[in-house]
Amino acid sequence: MSTLLQEEQKNLLINKSKEARKQLIKAVNHAGAGHIGGPMSAMDLFINLYFNELNVSTEDPDNDNRDRFVLSKGHSAIGLYAALAVRGFFPIEELKTFDSLDSRLQAHPDMTILPGLDMSTGSLGQGISAAVGMALGAKLQNKEFRTYCIVGDGESQEGQVWEAADVASKYKLDNLVAILDNNKIQQFGWNAGNGKREIPAVNAHGRWEAFGWHVIDIDGHNHEEITNALHEAKQVSGKPTIIIANTVKGKGVSFMEDTIKWHSRVPTDEELELGLKELEAGV
Amino acid sequence: MKTILSAEKQTMRDGLSKTMLRLSQEDENVYVLDGDLGTSTKADVVADNNPEKFLQMGIAEQNMMSAAAGLATTGIQPWTFSFAAFLSKRSIDQIQVQIAQPKLDVKMIGGYSGLLTGLTGKTHQSLEDIAIFRTLANMVVLAPGDSKEVEKVMEFAHQYDGPVYIRVARDAYPILFDDDYTFELGKAITLKEGTDATIISTGTQTSRSVEAAEKLEEEEGISVEVLHMPSIKPLDTEAIVKAAEKTGAIVTAEEHSIIGGLGSAVAETLVEEKPVPVVRVGVKDRNSESGPNEAMLDKYEISPNHVVDAVKQVLKKK
C-alpha cells in the first residue's frame, strides 16, 4: 500500500503514542481508578487524529472553524486526556488530578470545564449522534470543519448508534468520520465458554455498509493505515465514512492485552513499573 | 358575575405553529427538528412554509436530542418537537447528559401533554414530564396556560441561552391573556383575587381552576384567589409564601400526576417556608386510558368540580 506518511512523521506518531500510553497508565495508577483497556486500544487513533489530522490549535481550542472530535465511548476519557496533554492542550502534570475533586479531568469528558472537548459523553451511544448534529450544523451553515467520532464495538449494541447511522446517511454527511475501536471486548461480555467473553462476530463492515456508509477496514495500531484511511475519507462524497479500526484492548502492555480483566483494573505500583518498561521497549 | 374566561377557545398549537414559523424566518440560527410528529405537534407549518429550516430526524428521539446538542455547539438554536411522553421518558438520558448538564441552547416542545391527547390513551399521555424535567439541574420548565401565553413563552425561550422545556397541550382552551401580556421567567400571575383560599395552577389546569374559583364565589360566597404558574422551574416561591400568608389555605391543580409535579413543588416550598393546609389536585398515582375529554377529566379527578371540592376540603383543614 502506498503511504502518505513520511518516515519522520511516522516516528513522531509512534513516539507520541508511546508517551501518551505511559502517561495514561501512570494517571490510572495515581488516581486508583479509571479504565485502561479501552483507552490503550484507542491511543494510536487519538494520537493520529491530534497530531496528524485534526485542524485544532492549543492556543485557540474553541475556534469556531476547528475540526470537532467526539469520544462517544466516553469511558476512555483518560486516554483522550493523555493525548491532549501530550499534544499540549494542558500540562502533563494535570493528569495527576484525574478523577479528583475540582479537576477538569472528569471520569467522563465534561465539555463545560476542559477547553478542547467538543461534547460531554459517558452514557454510551450518544456521542455519535452529537457528532451527526455537528456535521449537520457544518453543512447547514456552510462551515468547513470536519467532525470525527470514536465509537466502541460494545457501545454499538446501543440502538441509538444505528439511529445516528441512519440519519447521517440520510443527510449525506460526507464531512463526518466515525472510527470504530474494534477491540472485540467490552465490560463483562458474552459467555462463549472460553473465559475471554469476547463480542460475538457482528459483521460491522456489512452493517455500516447497509446503512449507506463508506467503510474502510484497517489495523488500528498502524499509523500508516490510519493516515491513509483518514485521507481516503476526505475523498468520499455524498456519504459518511466509518473506519473500522481493528485493535487490541490494552494494547502496548503484554499482560493487559486482549483480556476482559483490564477493562478497568488499576495497575499496582509493580504492574505500573513493568508496564512502563514494556512500553519503553516497545514490546 | 362576569367570567374572565373567554367564550372563544384556541388551541395552543395555533400560537405555537405561528410563532415557530416566525422565529424560523426571523432568526437564521433557528431550526426545527421533528420526530415524525409534525402533523400532530403542528411543526409541519415550518415544513410547509420554510422547508430549509425544517429537519426531519425520523422516529428516533434519542438520536434527535443528542444531535440537537451537537447542532447547538455549532451555533444553531434547535427547537425539538415530540410528544411530552417521548421527550421526557424515551430520551431523558440524552437530554440530561448532553443538553442539561452542558447547558446547551436547545428548546424542547412537549406536545400532547397531560391526559387529553385525542383518544390516544396512556402510552401517549404524559403525567410525569413536569416531575422528570424539574429534577434536572439547569433546566427551565414552562407550562403555559393558553395559546397567547405559548407565543410569549416561546419568544422568551428564543432569547434565553440554555435548555428550555415547554409543555403544551393538544386541544382548545379559553383565552386568558392578551397581546400586552409579558411573560417573566420565575414569576407567578394572579388571575383572580381572593381571601379565603388560593388555587395555584399551571398549564391547561389554569382555566379549569378559574372556572372553579368563579363558581365557588358565585354559588357559595367563597372568595378564592387563582395564582397561575407558567414557570415551574424556576418557581416563584415568594408568591407561594405570600399566598399562604394571605389566605392560609392552598390548593394546587395540574393536569399531571400528583407525584412530583407543581403540587409537590409548592408543598416543598410551603413545608420549609410557611406550612399551611394544602390539597393537591392531579392524577392520583394511577394509569389512565383513552376516552372523551370531559369523561377523562371526571374519572381522573381533575375537572373544575374536583377543584371546587378540593377548595372545600382545604377550608375544613384551615
Ligand SMILES: Cc1ncc(C[n+]2csc(CCOP(=O)(O)OP(=O)(O)O)c2C)c(N)n1
Ligand atoms: C448507556 C451505558 N450503559 C453502560 C455503560 C457502562 N459501560 C462503560 S464501558 C462499557 C463497555 C464498553 O465497551 P466498548 O464500547 O467495546 O468499549 P471498550 O471495550 O473499547 O472499552 C460499559 C458497558 C455506560 N457507560 N453507558
